[in-house]
Amino acid sequence: MAQYARGSAVAVIRLRNPPVNALSLAVLQTLEDGLKKADADPSVKAVMICGENGKFSAGADIRGFSSPKRLGGALGPIVSLIESSEKPVVAAIEGVALGGGLEVALGCHYRIAHVKARMGLPEVTIGLLPGAEGTQRLPRLIGVPAALDMITTGKHIPATEALKLGLVDEIVEENTIEAAIRLANKVIGQPLGPRRLSLKPVPKVPNMEAFLDEALVKVKRQARGCLAPELCFQAVRAATQSPFAEGVRRERELFQVLLSSGQAQALQYAFFAERAVRRWATPSGASWSSAAPQPVRRAAVIGLGTMGQGIVTSLVKANIPLVALEQDLENLNKGRKAVMLLLQREAMKMEGGAQILDFHNPAHLQFTVDFDLLRDVDLVIEAVFENMALKKEIFHKLSKICKPGALLCTNTSALNIDEIASATNRPQQVIGTHFFSPAHVMRLLEIIYGRHTSPTAIATAMQLAKALKKVGVVVGNCFGFVGNRMMFPYVQQAVFLLEEGSRPEAVDQVLEDFGFKIGPFRMSDLAGLDVGWRSRKDQGLTGPSLPAGTPARQRHGQRYSPLPDLLCEQGRFGQKTARGWYLYEKAGGRTATPDPWLHNFLSQYRDTHGIQTRFIDQEEILERCLFSLINEGFAILAEGIASGPEHLDVIYINGYGWPEHRGGPMFYASTVGLPRVLAKLQKYSEAHPDVPGLRPSAFLKKLVAVGNPPLKEWMSYLSQQSSKL
Numbered sequence: 048m049a050q051y052a053r054g055s056a057v058a059v060i061r062l063r064n065p066p067v068n069a070l071s072l073a074v075l076q077t078l079e080d081g082l083k084k085a086d087a088d089p090s091v092k093a094v095m096i097c098g099e100n101g102k103f104s105a106g107a108d109i110r111g112f113s114s115p116k117r118l119g120g121a122l123g124p125i126v127s128l129i130e131s132s133e134k135p136v137v138a139a140i141e142g143v144a145l146g147g148g149l150e151v152a153l154g155c156h157y158r159i160a161h162v163k164a165r166m167g168l169p170e171v172t173i174g175l176l177p178g179a180e181g182t183q184r185l186p187r188l189i190g191v192p193a194a195l196d197m198i199t200t201g202k203h204i205p206a207t208e209a210l211k212l213g214l215v216d217e218i219v220e221e222n223t224i225e226a227a228i229r230l231a232n233k234v235i236g237q238p239l240g241p242r243r244l245s246l247k248p249v250p251k252v253p254n255m256e257a258f259l260d261e262a263l264v265k266v267k268r269q270a271r272g273c274l275a276p277e278l279c280f281q282a283v284r285a286a287t288q289s290p291f292a293e294g295v296r297r298e299r300e301l302f303q304v305l306l307s308s309g310q311a312q313a314l315q316y317a318f319f320a321e322r323a324v325r326r327w328a329t330p331s332g333a334s335w336s337s338a339a340p341q342p343v344r345r346a347a348v349i350g351l352g353t354m355g356q357g358i359v360t361s362l363v364k365a366n367i368p369l370v371a372l373e374q375d376l377e378n379l380n381k382g383r384k385a386v387m388l389l390l391q392r393e394a395m396k397m398e399g400g401a402q403i404l405d406f407h408n409p410a411h412l413q414f415t416v417d418f419d420l421l422r423d424v425d426l427v428i429e430a431v432f433e434n435m436a437l438k439k440e441i442f443h444k445l446s447k448i449c450k451p452g453a454l455l456c457t458n459t460s461a462l463n464i465d466e467i468a469s470a471t472n473r474p475q476q477v478i479g480t481h482f483f484s485p486a487h488v489m490r491l492l493e494i495i496y497g498r499h500t501s502p503t504a505i506a507t508a509m510q511l512a513k514a515l516k517k518v519g520v521v522v523g524n525c526f527g528f529v530g531n532r533m534m535f536p537y538v539q540q541a542v543f544l545l546e547e548g549s550r551p552e553a554v555d556q557v558l559e560d561f562g563f564k565i566g567p568f569r570m571s572d573l574a575g576l577d578v579g580w581r582s583r584k585d586q587g588l589t590g591p592s593l594p595a596g597t598p599a600r601q602r603h604g605q606r607y608s609p610l611p612d613l614l615c616e617q618g619r620f621g622q623k624t625a626r627g628w629y630l631y632e633k634a635g636g637r638t639a640t641p642d643p644w645l646h647n648f649l650s651q652y653r654d655t656h657g658i659q660t661r662f663i664d665q666e667e668i669l670e671r672c673l674f675s676l677i678n679e680g681f682a683i684l685a686e687g688i689a690s691g692p693e694h695l696d697v698i699y700i701n702g703y704g705w706p707e708h709r710g711g712p713m714f715y716a717s718t719v720g721l722p723r724v725l726a727k728l729q730k731y732s733e734a735h736p737d738v739p740g741l742r743p744s745a746f747l748k749k750l751v752a753v754g755n756p757p758l759k760e761w762m763s764y765l766s767q768q769s770s771k772l
């Protein structure tokens with residue numbers, strides 16, 4: 048709701064809808080009523096609009112988009128009503144003014160902001176565009192380049208930048224409300240025409256059309272199949288070509304297109320899913336309400352390879368003092384150099400970075416080979432080679448050295464947390480913290496609890512994720528946890544498709560066209576083919592421990608492709624060796640070129656194994672890769688490894704480059720329709736009976752049998768979940 052109060056000559060309208068003053072229909076109605084009351088009251092000479100509890104408004108109530116016509120119809124006209132007021136209206140911006148909230152402020156004649164406030168038009172991130180005339184007013188106020196940047200990226204800008212852009216008239220460090228009332232009193236009686244943005248021309252840019260054409264290319268490249276950025280662009284372009292009223296009509300048309308595209312629904316689902324997973328719970332009932340996090344005043348990272356370097360960087364950026372440990376001086380020096388380089392790059396991206404990060408101070412970041420320095424840390428993150436014996440040795444040592452309360456975390460990508468914990472005297476304090484590469488960039492932190500992990504340990508790891516500005520997702524313990532476990536059948540199908548007749552570039556293209564940042568073969572080359580090879584050797588699937596006489600393309604009675612092993616045996620580890628599934632310009636090169644050697648190798652391989660090469664169309668590539676991944680997701684849900692499909696979706700969006708505008712794999716399955724997913728899996732499974740990943744999961748079958756319920760009801764069809772805590 049909005050609260051109307053009349054003080055002296057200035058009427059105050061306060062937006063009130065905790066926690067972020069989202070603009071629901073009720074809030075809009077009372078805003079409109081307040082404006083009309085102020086207009087009708089001759090003793091009111093000016094109006095000030097602010098938000099309750101130090102927040103202006105986070106915009107339209109996103110949940111209200113399920114009744115879009117009513118919400119849509121309401122906001123634009125209210126912004127116009129504000130602007131056309133004959134009494135000056137001042138926006139007092141505290142906290143956030145986002146989306147429709149900023150559009151309300153743009154309708155005001157003056158804007159004053161607290162120095163710590165943030166502003167933005169993030170509609171693009173939820174699949175929409177600023178549909179309350181924001182695409183037409185903002186370019187008139189701050190110019191086309193800056194408006195285009197804000198509207199097509201959805202970024203939030205700080206008040207200081209807003210002032211430089213002319214988005215606000217003034218910023219204050221003290222009481223914004225009092226300052227806004229002072230300003231409102233000062234401007235009483237001044238002409239309002241020049242303050243009405245709809246009446247202003249759009250500032251000219253030299254060679255506007257060429258500028259816009261270039262901007263469109265950039266917007267399309269970054270959108271990767273997401274519609275909203277391009278339609279945001281078109282709405283801003285309309286502002287440069289048409290009068291205000293016509294631009295508004297175009298904005299409304301484009302808004303409607305987005306609203307009915309399905310992408311908006313997926314992105315809004317993803318928005319709420321990310322917030323839902325913060326409220327973690329385990330099958331045995333542990334949650335925030337039963338556990339408080341322990342403070343992490345000092346941490347340690349063991350192993351300064353690819354992952355350790357990124358984890359150290361993340362901790363330094365979060366201002367957590369730490370010790371970084373390696374196995375010997377040579378690796379320590381190598382790791383230190385790499386970490387320093389990363390930190391320098393990060394510091395350059397931040398205002399006042401070097402001082403803020405303070406990474407040259409040994410009290411904040413200490414490099415060592417001495418385990419004794421880990422005595423007083425509150426939390427350790429182990430990131431040594433993926434080898435169970437080594438990890439157990441390290442954890443045994445840690446449990447002897449670290450203080451009793453210290454939390455012991457492992458960054459393993461697949462190994463059993465319980466087995467690692469068994470090497471310690473405190474299994475309740477052992478937990479998986481699975482970062483994603485590059486660890487200082489990727490937002491996902493998969494948090495894995497073992498059989499004995501305490502709720503306090505989970506709460507502490509979740510709190511750490513928040514401090515590192517990451518999305519923590521709590522999951523149970525199984526081989527590969529959630530993310531990698533779902534990835535195995537996906538990559539397996541991709542390789543089987545090569546055996547049957549496809550090529551890496553064809554498979555990658557289909558999945559990149561779907562919206563993945565990078566296809567499975569480019570991804571394997573980037574991560575290093577040797578990583579999986581080592582793991583398969585450890586599992587006895589290849590290498591010297593493979594029993595003599597094992598069929599080349601079968602393991603434990605199931606289909607197996609030795610193709611990745613054969614590449615590794617040729618020294619083809621991916622980018623690091625300049626060749627893998629593709630050819631690269633040099634070792635460490637990034638430009639993947641299809642490799643005639645590999646094509647020839649695949650033909651020979653098929654000949655050797657008597658495989659008839661066949662043409663595989665895009666539909667089959669997409670369905671076999673995606674549906675096998677989704678199928679594994681259903682198995683994970685049925686086993687109680689994750690508490691809901693949202694967890695799987697948040698993991699895939701934030702850790703595996705799944706296109707957010709498709710809402711995550713489980714949401715995507717719900718949009719395709721579970722009966723179709725099941726039918727396709729049945730078809731592929733019949734064609735490949737020796738591939739368990741294609742065999743439909745019992746939970747998927749059950750959901751289809753009960754009538755394909757909506758995603759939010761899926762979990763209610765599980766009779767009981769196995770407790771992992």
Ligand SMILES: CC(C)(COP(=O)(O)OP(=O)(O)OC[C@H]1O[C@@H](n2cnc3c(N)ncnc32)[C@H](O)[C@@H]1OP(=O)(O)O)[C@@H](O)C(=O)NCCC(=O)NCCSC(=O)CC(=O)CCCCCCCCCCCCC(=O)O
Nearest residue numbers: 069105106107108109116119120146147169177178299322
């Ligand atoms: C605000 C944040 C930055 C806060 O972050 P943080 O502190 O980290 O807290 P959170 O946990 O994120 O949030 C707390 C809590 O609040 C919930 N929440 C946040 N924002 C919203 C929101 N906007 N709506 C609803 N709920 C919200 C959040 O979910 C949390 O609750 P929980 O889930 O229970 O834990 C951060 O939250 C943030 O970034 N928020 C999103 C900001 C955003 O995206 N805003 C844009 C909203 S869309 C918008 O404003 C659209 C418009 O421009 C207006 C369109 C008008 C329509 C025009 C239609 C045109 C004509 C069509 C044709 C009509 C035809 C006809 O009428 O006939």
Ligand SMILES: NC(=O)C1=CN([C@@H]2O[C@H](COP(=O)(O)OP(=O)(O)OC[C@H]3O[C@@H](n4cnc5c(N)ncnc54)[C@H](O)[C@@H]3O)[C@@H](O)[C@H]2O)C=CC1
Nearest residue numbers: 350351352353354355373374378430431432433459460484
């Ligand atoms: N590389 C990746 O993309 C990802 C890897 N992981 C996991 O992270 C862990 C580390 O992987 P990477 O960083 O890729 O490996 P890496 O090989 O790049 O680095 C491992 C580091 O550990 C050090 N080390 C080995 N034994 C040690 C000991 N006893 N004491 C101290 N340091 C020791 C090595 O010297 C090396 O620098 C593994 O468990 C891996 O599965 C998890 C997510 C992604």
